[in-house]
Amino acid sequence: MEISTTYNPKEFEERIYKEWEEKGYFKANPNPDKVPFTVVIPPPNITGQLHMGHALNDSIQDSIIRFKRMQGYETLWLPGTDHASIATEVKIVDAMKAEGLTKESVGREEFLKRAWAWKEKYGGRIVEQLKKLGSSCDWSRLAFTMDENLNKAVKEVFVNLYEKGLIYQGKRIINWCPVCKTALSDAEVDYTEEASGLWHIKYQVKGEDKYVIVATTRPETMLGDVAVAVNPKDKRYQDLLGKTLILPIVNREIPLVADDYVELDFGTGAVKITPAHDPNDFEVGLRHNLPVIKVMNDDGTMNEDAGKYAGLDRFECRKVLVDDLKEMGLLEKVEAYNHNVGHCYRCSTIVEPLISKQWFVKMEPLAKPAIDVVKKKSVKFTPERFTKIYYNWMTNIKDWCISRQLWWGHRIPAYYCEDCGEVMVSKQDVKVCTKCNSTKIHQDEDVLDTWFSSALWPFSTLGYPDNTEDLKYFYPTDLLVTAYDIIFFWVARMIFSGLEHTGRIPFKDVLIHGLVRDAQGRKMSKSLGNGIDPLEIIDEYGADTLRYALLNGIAPGSDTRFSKDKIEGCRNYINKIWNASRFVLLNCEGKKIKDVSELKLNFTDKWIISRLNQTVKKVTLDMEKYEIGLACGELQEFFWNDFCDWYIELSKPYLYGDDEEKKTHVLSVLIYVLKNTLKLLHPYIPFITEEIYQHIPGVEGSIMVSEYPRYNAKLSYRKESEDCRYIMSVITAIRQIRADTGCAPSKKVDLYVVTEKKRLLERASIYVEKLANIQKLNFIQSKAELNQKTVSVVLDKTELYVPLGELVDFDKEIQRLNLELEKVESEIARANGKLANQGFLAKAPKSLVDSEREKLNKYLDMRKKITKNIKELQG
RNA sequence: GGGAGUUUAGCUCAGCUGGGAGAGCGUCUGCCUUACAAGCAGGAUGUCAUAGGUUCGAGCCCUAUAAUUCCCACCA
Numbered sequence: 001m002e003i004s005t006t007y008n009p010k011e012f013e014e015r016i017y018k019e020w021e022e023k024g025y026f027k028a029n030p031n032p033d034k035v036p037f038t039v040v041i042p043p044p045n046i047t048g049q050l051h052m053g054h055a056l057n058d059s060i061q062d063s064i065i066r067f068k069r070m071q072g073y074e075t076l077w078l079p080g081t082d083h084a085s086i087a088t089e090v091k092i093v094d095a096m097k098a099e100g101l102t103k104e105s106v107g108r109e110e111f112l113k114r115a116w117a118w119k120e121k122y123g124g125r126i127v128e129q130l131k132k133l134g135s136s137c138d139w140s141r142l143a144f145t146m147d148e149n150l151n152k153a154v155k156e157v158f159v160n161l162y163e164k165g166l167i168y169q170g171k172r173i174i175n176w177c178p179v180c181k182t183a184l185s186d187a188e189v190d191y192t193e194e195a196s197g198l199w200h201i202k203y204q205v206k207g208e209d210k211y212v213i214v215a216t217t218r219p220e221t222m223l224g225d226v227a228v229a230v231n232p233k234d235k236r237y238q239d240l241l242g243k244t245l246i247l248p249i250v251n252r253e254i255p256l257v258a259d260d261y262v263e264l265d266f267g268t269g270a271v272k273i274t275p276a277h278d279p280n281d282f283e284v285g286l287r288h289n290l291p292v293i294k295v296m297n298d299d300g301t302m303n304e305d306a307g308k309y310a311g312l313d314r315f316e317c318r319k320v321l322v323d324d325l326k327e328m329g330l331l332e333k334v335e336a337y338n339h340n341v342g343h344c345y346r347c348s349t350i351v352e353p354l355i356s357k358q359w360f361v362k363m364e365p366l367a368k369p370a371i372d373v374v375k376k377k378s379v380k381f382t383p384e385r386f387t388k389i390y391y392n393w394m395t396n397i398k399d400w401c402i403s404r405q406l407w408w409g410h411r412i413p414a415y416y417c418e419d420c421g422e423v424m425v426s427k428q429d430v431k432v433c434t435k436c437n438s439t440k441i442h443q444d445e446d447v448l449d450t451w452f453s454s455a456l457w458p459f460s461t462l463g464y465p466d467n468t469e470d471l472k473y474f475y476p477t478d479l480l481v482t483a484y485d486i487i488f489f490w491v492a493r494m495i496f497s498g499l500e501h502t503g504r505i506p507f508k509d510v511l512i513h514g515l516v517r518d519a520q521g522r523k524m525s526k527s528l529g530n531g532i533d534p535l536e537i538i539d540e541y542g543a544d545t546l547r548y549a550l551l552n553g554i555a556p557g558s559d560t561r562f563s564k565d566k567i568e569g570c571r572n573y574i575n576k577i578w579n580a581s582r583f584v585l586l587n588c589e590g591k592k593i594k595d596v597s598e599l600k601l602n603f604t605d606k607w608i609i610s611r612l613n614q615t616v617k618k619v620t621l622d623m624e625k626y627e628i629g630l631a632c633g634e635l636q637e638f639f640w641n642d643f644c645d646w647y648i649e650l651s652k653p654y655l656y657g658d659d660e661e662k663k664t665h666v667l668s669v670l671i672y673v674l675k676n677t678l679k680l681l682h683p684y685i686p687f688i689t690e691e692i693y694q695h696i697p698g699v700e701g702s703i704m705v706s707e708y709p710r711y712n713a714k715l716s717y718r719k720e721s722e723d724c725r726y727i728m729s730v731i732t733a734i735r736q737i738r739a740d741t742g743c744a745p746s747k748k749v750d751l752y753v754v755t756e757k758k759r760l761l762e763r764a765s766i767y768v769e770k771l772a773n774i775q776k777l778n779f780i781q782s783k784a785e786l787n788q789k790t791v792s793v794v795l796d797k798t799e800l801y802v803p804l805g806e807l808v809d810f811d812k813e814i815q816r817l818n819l820e821l822e823k824v825e826s827e828i829a830r831a832n833g834k835l836a837n838q839g840f841l842a843k844a845p846k847s848l849v850d851s852e853r854e855k856l857n858k859y860l861d862m863r864k865k866i867t868k869n870i871k872e873l874q875g
Numbered sequence: 876g877g878g879a880g881u882u883u884a885g886c887u888c889a890g891c892u893g894g895g896a897g898a899g900c901g902u903c904u905g906c907c908u909u910a911c912a913a914g915c916a917g918g919a920u921g922u923c924a925u926a927g928g929u930u931c932g933a934g935c936c937c938u939a940u941a942a943u944u945c946c947c948a949c950c951a
Contacts (some may be wrong), residue, residue: 005910006911007913012908096893115943147911191948192951198951214951215951216951217951229951261950261951262950262951263950263951265950266950266951267950267951268912268951270951271950271951272951273951274951278951280949280950280951281951339949339950339951340947340948340949385879385880386879387945388878388879389879389946392877392878392879392946392947393946393947395946396947435947466879484945484946485946487946488946488947490909502908519887521887521916521944532945552899553887553888553889553899555878555888558880558881558888559945560887560888561887561888563887563889565886565900565901566887566900568900568913569899569900569913571913572913573913574913575911575913575914576910576911576913576914578910578911579910579911579913579914580911581910582910582911583910583911584910586910587908587910629888629889630891633889633898633899636898636899637898644910644911645915645916647889647912649915656909732916732917735916735917735928736916736917736918737903738916738917739904739905739916739917739918740917740918742904744905744906745905745906745908745915745916746906773908805886827895830895831895834894834895834931834932837930837931837932838931839932840894840931840932841931842931843930843931844894844931845894846933848894852894852895855895
């Protein structure tokens with residue numbers, strides 16, 4: 001097949017992906033002859049569309065997976081999706097709203113039917129999008145958090161924890177979303193600072209004409225007040241302690257209690273106590289044996305205990321109640337006050353802390369070992385600083401509220417006997433009460449927090465609770481790649497779950513990456529409308545360009561900016577790869593290619609091979625440290641600057657010449673370097689590298705299963721590399737003269753050289769002549785032989801003279817040389833300064849001192865020659 | 876309130892265990908040189924946030940300060 005004359009990713013990306021899939025390259029199986037390398041994908045929500053965050057996350061994983069696969073590991077990248085309990089349910093409820101339906105009106109069974117239908121319809125969408133990106137997941141293992149076997153794992157884990165006393169049911173203050181009508185875990189609440197008020201309300205002391213003023217941000221909750229608390233040391237209230245207050249409006253008699261929890265210097269020093277609606281108040285209530293009066297319904301309206309406000313929405317109630325207080329003269333004042341208000345992370349409604357009976361996971365015993373494995377570095381975070389965030393969270397962790405008043409999710413395997421009230425937790429459906437034999441049994445209505453099943457992902461997807469071959473071979477997994485915003489939700493919970501249920505860590509490494517921001521550094525968001533759709537980028541530029549734009553230059557843990565400019569720069573680079581490869585391949589037509597081991601390599605060949613070899617070393621090391629951004633940069637520099645700008649140019653004199661043997665020689669090196677570079681590039685830009693690779697003469701099979709290049713210490717070629725760099729410096733110097741003197745690039749000129757490196761320059765004359773457009777390279781003993789004014793440049797051990805005749809403005813040339821001289825002078829001053837420093841001579845390493853001396857001599861010599869050249873021009 | 880990060884060229888960011896400040900984009904000059912103008916060649920551009928300290932030597936280590944971003948907690 002011909003290789004296309006222009007880079008057009010649409011011509012091959014889809015075709016190549018299909019080939020990979022058909023050949024089964026993505027599949028992994030337990031193989032005792034190989035070392036496994038396992039990554040489980042952070043499962044995207046079934047409601048999700050591929051966004052830049054996924055694109056980044058999956059590009060990172062795919063590049064590492066491909067790298068390891070080529071290195072010979074049995075590589076498993078296990079894909080899947082998350083049922084996303086609350087997010088999905090919100091969407092389905094919304095969709096039903098359009099039909100005029102509600103959850104309640106259709107009932108649980110019908111609702112779940114709709115949810116599964118939704119999953120069938122949209123759940124696969126993101127999978128297709130991941131494929132477009134080039135993700136080399138083992139799709140035969142595609143998992144879903146509500147698959148039967150994952151449900152089995154969930155039940156197993158729930159029952160185990162329950163039996164160990166680590167899951168319990170309790171009435172406690174939780175975060176309640178009145179719109180989603182469910183409890184939320186602490187992690188599911190987002191706080192934002194909002195301008196609000198601090199209402200000061202007067203509570204009368206019973207039978208006296210005295211008042212205690214309390215300050216509150218949520219006046220409507222006063223309807224549930226059962227006490228007022230002050231600090232026991234507070235002098236202002238000493239004489240009132242133990243007295244009774246009259247709760248305004250409700251006219252309930254409530255005690256004034258003393259509790260250390262109250263701060264002396266905030267507000268008025270008196271705090272209204274509402275145990276049903278505030279976590280701290282709840283604790284105070286327990287300490288003082290106070291009743292609990294809940295005044296709100298699940299939908300955020302006031303209940304019958306709110307008296308005349310019953311039925312009002314909580315914020316409406318606030319307004320009315322404050323007005324009433326004002327009228328009664330019981331509102332002392334309202335201060336402007338900013339405070340943090342919690343919002344539901346799915347629907348943004350203000351959450352209401354309220355008392356509710358829920359299921360909790362007892363965290364303390366689980367957190368301890370999870371902290372230890374990170375301390376011991378059995379689980380390693382990259383970058384390391386994220387361990388601090390992890391410790392901080394783990395050590396201050398509160399019990400995890402896991403029940404949700406939703407329908408879409410893993411139903412809690414708890415059963416209640418309606419006759420005797422027995423609670424039974426079981427993996428199997430319970431039909432008969434184990435205590436009283438009653439058959440009036442019903443299952444708990446609630447489902448589990450989505451993250452409860454996500455926490456099991458690394459082992460539930462491999463067969464847990466059964467001890468399968470997969471689990472034995474691929475678990476613990478090797479690497480988890482995720483953004484930092486999900487450490488608490490997911491990473492932490494996987495670690496303690498893995499330890500508790502499998503007795504092992506779930507993964508060895510955690511690579512944390514940042515968020516993708518827009519060109520101005522803002523978070524991409526729907527509301528700002530500044531998001532860029534990765535699918536559009538793929539459509540316009542191809543998946544390779546998208547991947548490269550995301551990967552090039554990223555650093556672990558740091559956010560990255562994404563812009564059209566960046567995309568175009570990356571496209572240009574990939575286009576460069578395309579064209580350079582095309583150049584090499586076109587020249588190969590009808591030519592014999594040899595293995596480089598059969599060639600007698602010259603210094604330019606050895607230079608590029610050693611540069612390739614160095615690049616292999618650096619890129620491999622970078623990848624092992626998950627420094628993908630550095631690896632990309634390293635490779636780009638090598639490919640563009642060294643291979644394209646120099647080696648390909650150096651090959652042209654032979655490619656355009658008549659010597660067939662030389663052509664074969666240079667083509668063989670070109671092919672060798674190209675082939676290996678493509679392999680190095682493949683993890684990041686898999687499609688184009690595959691497309692080109694398949695066109696390389698003599699190549700069989702796919703690049704994605706080819707062997708990754710290995711560093712070889714024998715290929716260093718220091719001497720030849722130095723020679724090559726010297727020749728390059730000569731060429732650059734001549735180009736510089738031409739640019740400085742306005743000598744047209746098309747104009748051929750003569751070059752006269754005084755040098756101590758004559759033999760090397762003779763061998764290299766073909767390169768110098770071609771790359772600097774020199775008519776003829778002439779060697780002379782000294783400038784005097786030329787007997788005319790010329791432009792000149794002085795290099796180490798070499799002087800170059802270009803007679804430009806009348807073209808030259810000699811005043812300008814003198815100026816130019818003076819500039820050169822200045823540079824050399826400053827170098828001399830620098831070296832002299834160092835060498836004059838006794839401390840430096842005494843304490844710096846000898847090699848450093850020696851090299852400073854060497855440099856000084858070099859520059860002194862150059863100064864002499866430049867000065868001479870200036871004098872001659874002046875004279 | 877606690878913690879973490881960032882501060883280097885006009886912009887976005889690299890700079891490994893301290894030993895001559897880098898890249899990409901932008902910009903300037905000259906080039907349609909038989910792979911590529913999505914390109915080639917050559918250039919310009921920096922009190923490495925500030926102030927101290929350690930050191931023969933600091934962008935890098937230490938201490939303070941400032942600006943900025945984020946995370947956690949939350950006092951009614």
